[in-house]
Amino acid sequence: MVEDTSVKIEVVDLHKSFSNNQVLRGVNLEVRNGESMVVIGGSGVGKSVLIKCIIGLLRPDSGSIRVDGQEVTSLNEKSLNEIRKKFGMLFQAGALFDSLSVWENVGFGLKHHTSLRDGEIKAIAVEKLGLVGLSHVEDLMPSELSGGMRKRVSLARAIAIEPEILLYDEPTTGLDPIMADVINELIVQMRKKLQVTSIAITHDMVSAYKIADRIAMLYEGKIIEVGTPQQNRDSRNAIVQQFIQGRAEGPIKVR
Amino acid sequence: MNSVFGYIGGHFIRFLQESGRITMLFGQTIVLIFRPPFDVREPLSQMEEIGVRSIPVVVITAAFTGMVLALQSFTGFRRFHAETLVGTVVALSVTRELGPVLTGLMVSGRVGSAMAAELGTMRVTEQIDALHTLATNPVKYLIVPRFLASLVMFPILVVFADIIGIMGGYFVSVKILGTNPTIYIRRTWDYLELNDIYSGLLKACVFGMIMATISCYQGFYTEGGAEGVGKATTRAVVLSSLLILISNYFITALLF
Ligand SMILES: Nc1ncnc2c1ncn2[C@@H]1O[C@H](COP(=O)(O)OP(=O)(O)O)[C@@H](O)[C@H]1O
Numbered sequence: 424m425v426e427d428t429s430v431k432i433e434v435v436d437l438h439k440s441f442s443n444n445q446v447l448r449g450v451n452l453e454v455r456n457g458e459s460m461v462v463i464g465g466s467g468v469g470k471s472v473l474i475k476c477i478i479g480l481l482r483p484d485s486g487s488i489r490v491d492g493q494e495v496t497s498l499n500e501k502s503l504n505e506i507r508k509k510f511g512m513l514f515q516a517g518a519l520f521d522s523l524s525v526w527e528n529v530g531f532g533l534k535h536h537t538s539l540r541d542g543e544i545k546a547i548a549v550e551k552l553g554l555v556g557l558s559h560v561e562d563l564m565p566s567e568l569s570g571g572m573r574k575r576v577s578l579a580r581a582i583a584i585e586p587e588i589l590l591y592d593e594p595t596t597g598l599d600p601i602m603a604d605v606i607n608e609l610i611v612q613m614r615k616k617l618q619v620t621s622i623a624i625t626h627d628m629v630s631a632y633k634i635a636d637r638i639a640m641l642y643e644g645k646i647i648e649v650g651t652p653q654q655n656r657d658s659r660n661a662i663v664q665q666f667i668q669g670r671a672e673g674p675i676k677v678r
Numbered sequence: 679m680n681s682v683f684g685y686i687g688g689h690f691i692r693f694l695q696e697s698g699r700i701t702m703l704f705g706q707t708i709v710l711i712f713r714p715p716f717d718v719r720e721p722l723s724q725m726e727e728i729g730v731r732s733i734p735v736v737v738i739t740a741a742f743t744g745m746v747l748a749l750q751s752f753t754g755f756r757r758f759h760a761e762t763l764v765g766t767v768v769a770l771s772v773t774r775e776l777g778p779v780l781t782g783l784m785v786s787g788r789v790g791s792a793m794a795a796e797l798g799t800m801r802v803t804e805q806i807d808a809l810h811t812l813a814t815n816p817v818k819y820l821i822v823p824r825f826l827a828s829l830v831m832f833p834i835l836v837v838f839a840d841i842i843g844i845m846g847g848y849f850v851s852v853k854i855l856g857t858n859p860t861i862y863i864r865r866t867w868d869y870l871e872l873n874d875i876y877s878g879l880l881k882a883c884v885f886g887m888i889m890a891t892i893s894c895y896q897g898f899y900t901e902g903g904a905e906g907v908g909k910a911t912t913r914a915v916v917l918s919s920l921l922i923l924i925s926n927y928f929i930t931a932l933l934f
């Protein structure tokens with residue numbers, strides 16, 4: 424593959440706190456075009472807060488986020504919605520719309536942002552469901568799906584509008600190891616087939632090593648190290664080592 | 679002493695903040711009603727939920743209210759031999775006051791709690807965030823249809839309540855207390871003015887907007903998981919009901 428080193432997403436000195444809980448304290452992160460970036464970190468360090476800032480669900484207190492060179496932190500809701508059409512997001516628990524059927528969920532973006540008719544939208548939804556390995560589920564309701572299926576439907580919804588950037592919030596959390604591997608495999612395929620740039624956040628190291636081009640570790644509100652999976656394994660940083668080996672003892676303070 | 683002031687002050691500031699946010703949501707909803715795209719399906723399905731499914735509750739409430747009004751006013755009026763005025767009292771009380779207020783309270787209990795629970799669940803399961811990421815305005819998509827449906831259905835339900843309430847009064851007066859049906863009907867129509875009905879319907883529109891705005895607000899800004907949804911639901915019903923009763927006084931005073 425030809426290396427494209429242009430920067431797709433650039434986060435500079437990002438700060439975000441909730442009342443007196445300082446969650447992000449100067450995050451710097453660069454994601455290159457077509458790259459799969461994985462952000463690792465313990466529960467509650469602010470991984471979700473970080474990607475919610477990137478897609479504009481939360482407003483950071485200070486710092487800058489540029490997508491394709493465009494600053495997004497200062498945009499109003501309307502311009503933000505234009506930027507959001509570049510994004511697809513997979514939520515931790517799927518966040519499928521309970522009141523809509525599976526195909527209406529997958530086709531939601533198409534229904535609201537294109538003039539396609541229902542028949543065409545359903546056909547595209549079925550095709551996207553096929554991409555994530557699901558068939559004959561289009562007429563089910565979300566409540567009839569298992570956890571793994573919900574995540575896959577959610578992924579189908581995220582890719583339906585053919586985004587340039589995919590954000591994954593803990594894609595494998597809460598799944599059995601086999602289903603987790605199915606999802607990892609899908610994420611790898613999405614990148615190959617659709618050439619998307621992606622950011623995944625996780626604390627599952629098996630998943631991180633499988634899907635990442637580069638791994639960034641978030642700790643105490645900052646990215647403390649970025650590198651390839653190999654560099655990550657060989658890291659001499661005691662915090663990184665403790666985290667990837669999953670030891671209770673070490674420099675990381677467990678609260 | 680200081681902490682008492684701090685306590686009261688804190689609550690007062692939170693009250694102001696909350697009122698401000700509710701007013702902003704209301705304003706946003708009104709603006710978005712007139713902004714395309716215009717969807718018909720969702721408001722219609724909400725109208726079915728709010729209107730059609732509330733009919734049993736409204737019918738039973740109105741019927742028994744009309745009936746008890748007839749009984750009570752009969753007892754009173756008999757003391758100065760004015761039994762024939764029962765029809766007038768029932769008609770005026772139901773159309774001006776009890777029809778809209780009781781319908782407003784009962785439907786708020788039924789529909790307001792459902793709205794808050796539904797939107798609250800969508801908030802805590804990140805469905806509202808998902809709407810944002812799909813570049814859809816959640817206020818337009820979720821709140822506008824509920825607001826419109828409430829605004830349309832409340833007056834229609836109140837018309838129902840008026841008719842059923844008056845029929846309830848008629849039934850008790852004529853069939854149980856033995857009033858002459860012709861006189862009862864004449865007394866009902868002679869003193870009832872269109873204004874009485876209009877003021878009731880105006881109240882219904884206001885109550886519908888209050889219920890929808892408060893309940894959607896509580897659901898939309900739910901925090902704290904399943905427990906938060908429970909709290910939002912309770913607050914939606916209590917606050918809607920209180921605001922309906924308070925605004926009822928002021929509308930009545932204005933139209934007096
Ligand atoms: N909307 C919010 N309001 C207040 N606090 C929040 C909010 N979202 C997240 N937090 C806090 O931010 C911290 C990081 O949360 P999060 O990003 O969800 O962690 P994780 O790394 O597990 O995804 C937590 O302490 C959480 O309580």
Ligand SMILES: [Mg+2]
Pocket residue numbers: 470471472515592593
């Ligand atoms: Mg998280």
